[in-house]
Amino acid sequence: MKDNTILIKNAFILDSNNFKGKKQSLLIKNDKISEISSRIDENDVDKIIDATGKILLPGFINTHTHLSMTLFRGLADDLSLDSWLNDYIWPMEANLTGDYSYIGALLGAIELIKSGTTTFSDMYFYMEDVARAVDDAGLRAVLSYGMIDFSDADKRANEIKENMALFDKCNGMADGRIKVFFGPHSPYTASEELLKEIRKLANEYNIGIHIHVSETQKEINDILNEKGLRPFEYLDSIGFLGSDVIAAHCVWLSDEEIKIIKKNNVKVSHNPCSNMKLASGIAPISKLIENDICVGIGTDGASSNNNLDLIEELKTASLLQKVATLNPKVLTANEAIAMGTIKGAEVLGLDDEIGSIEIGKKADIILVDTNQVNMVPGSSNLSSNIIYSANGSNVDTTICNGKILMENKKLTILNEEEIYNKARQVIKELKETI
Numbered sequence: 001m002k003d004n005t006i007l008i009k010n011a012f013i014l015d016s017n018n019f020k021g022k023k024q025s026l027l028i029k030n031d032k033i034s035e036i037s038s039r040i041d042e043n044d045v046d047k048i049i050d051a052t053g054k055i056l057l058p059g060f061i062n063t064h065t066h067l068s069m070t071l072f073r074g075l076a077d078d079l080s081l082d083s084w085l086n087d088y089i090w091p092m093e094a095n096l097t098g099d100y101s102y103i104g105a106l107l108g109a110i111e112l113i114k115s116g117t118t119t120f121s122d123m124y125f126y127m128e129d130v131a132r133a134v135d136d137a138g139l140r141a142v143l144s145y146g147m148i149d150f151s152d153a154d155k156r157a158n159e160i161k162e163n164m165a166l167f168d169k170c171n172g173m174a175d176g177r178i179k180v181f182f183g184p185h186s187p188y189t190a191s192e193e194l195l196k197e198i199r200k201l202a203n204e205y206n207i208g209i210h211i212h213v214s215e216t217q218k219e220i221n222d223i224l225n226e227k228g229l230r231p232f233e234y235l236d237s238i239g240f241l242g243s244d245v246i247a248a249h250c251v252w253l254s255d256e257e258i259k260i261i262k263k264n265n266v267k268v269s270h271n272p273c274s275n276m277k278l279a280s281g282i283a284p285i286s287k288l289i290e291n292d293i294c295v296g297i298g299t300d301g302a303s304s305n306n307n308l309d310l311i312e313e314l315k316t317a318s319l320l321q322k323v324a325t326l327n328p329k330v331l332t333a334n335e336a337i338a339m340g341t342i343k344g345a346e347v348l349g350l351d352d353e354i355g356s357i358e359i360g361k362k363a364d365i366i367l368v369d370t371n372q373v374n375m376v377p378g379s380s381n382l383s384s385n386i387i388y389s390a391n392g393s394n395v396d397t398t399i400c401n402g403k404i405l406m407e408n409k410k411l412t413i414l415n416e417e418e419i420y421n422k423a424r425q426v427i428k429e430l431k432e433t434i
């Protein structure tokens with residue numbers, strides 16, 4: 001079969017290997033980056049994108065979300081995690097269906113594509129329907145089924161069965177764009193038995209693990225009361241931790257726990273907007289980075305954020321660390337670019353494939369338009385333009401796995417109006433059931 005080629009001409013290329021943003025052209029052959037140079041032969045390419053005045057970056061990587069929760073955007077604001085989950089979200093989720101989750105995931109996919117995210121790591125239910133949405137949307141994803149057993153043995157067996165079924169059915173799906181992880185929800189909803197069983201299965205099948213840890217002070221106190229240990233001490237004591245674990249939040253950490261994270265090479269997903277909105281606290285991210293711990297960025301679900309704009313999330317992350325440490329030099333724009341791209345890829349164990357602009361890597365690429373009012377006149381530091389000045393709506397073109405998902409701000413595959421209308425209908429129906 002003939003190769004499919006796309007030439008992106010004259011872009012300022014910015015990634016964590018190259019913060020100077022040299023003006024170059026890039027050739028995509030099928031699903032991969034095949035050439036980067038100042039001169040690429042235009043003959044015989046299938047498509048040319050003129051990227052003059054645009055910044056080319058790796059697609060952003062959202063390391064922690066619940067994509068279908070876009071349906072619950074604005075449903076329950078100004079609450080603590082505990083009340084938000086117990087009083088509003090869990091009762092609403094009790095009436096979700098696979099079809100509803102699919103629509104929510106498509107709505108989320110539109111938001112990801114429009115704001116320049118090409119890969120996301122999700123934990124939710126009805127994940128086969130989410131996988132279907134990922135396939136349809138053309139995105140890349142790590143999907144985990146959120147397992148909660150509250151120490152009930154029957155529920156535990158069922159939850160594990162669900163996650164394994166997802167693995168059997170969807171791992172490697174969508175031309176290899178989907179990978180399946182385990183998703184034990186948290187140390188306060190998943191029993192010790194469940195966590196130990198997941199560690200065993202993760203080792204046996206080489207499957208990663210995605211979990212919420214140390215999100216609120218309440219969680220720390222509850223685990224201390226129950227186990228006599230702080231969450232990471234407890235997880236370490238049962239042999240649960242490893243380099244294949246993505247721990248979302250990590251807000252409340254003792255120095256001892258930072259050592260435990262480091263020793264086990266646990267990957268951290270930082271979700272500053274959700275942590276701020278639910279008043280959970282401020283994660284010690286600059287301290288983790290100082291300790292050479294791998295930290296990626298995440299939005300959490302759209303119901304606790306309330307959007308999926310990773311550029312906005314990275315800006316928030318940077319500003320929050322500066323104000324928390326009273327040091328403007330922490331979490332610089334360059335570090336934030338790395339956090340949104342190559343570090344996210346490392347968090348997901350995908351850094352051989354994505355996260356930077358290199359020959360042989362997957363063509364997951366975005367273009368950001370600098371000819372817009374918030375980007376003019378623009379700094380000579382491209383990271384500063386992206387992190388401090390831009391937001392997701394400056395993203396102009398989104399390509400995943402060599403396929404154009406949005407060009408000149410127009411979606412190429414998904415139908416926005418149709419999906420918005422369906423999402424409005426779904427939330428209307430869900431509200432009628434409670």
Ligand SMILES: N[C@@H](CCSC[C@H]1O[C@@H](n2cnc3c(=O)[nH]cnc32)[C@H](O)[C@@H]1O)C(=O)O
Nearest residue numbers: 066089093123124125146147148212300301
């Ligand atoms: N199988 C589980 C489903 C769990 S999915 C993952 C869960 O995480 C919830 N969630 C979303 N954001 C957060 C957060 O920040 N902390 C803890 N849980 C969250 C989300 O609403 C969903 O219920 C069940 O039967 O309930």
Ligand SMILES: [Zn+2]
Nearest residue numbers: 212248300301
């Ligand atoms: Zn979450």
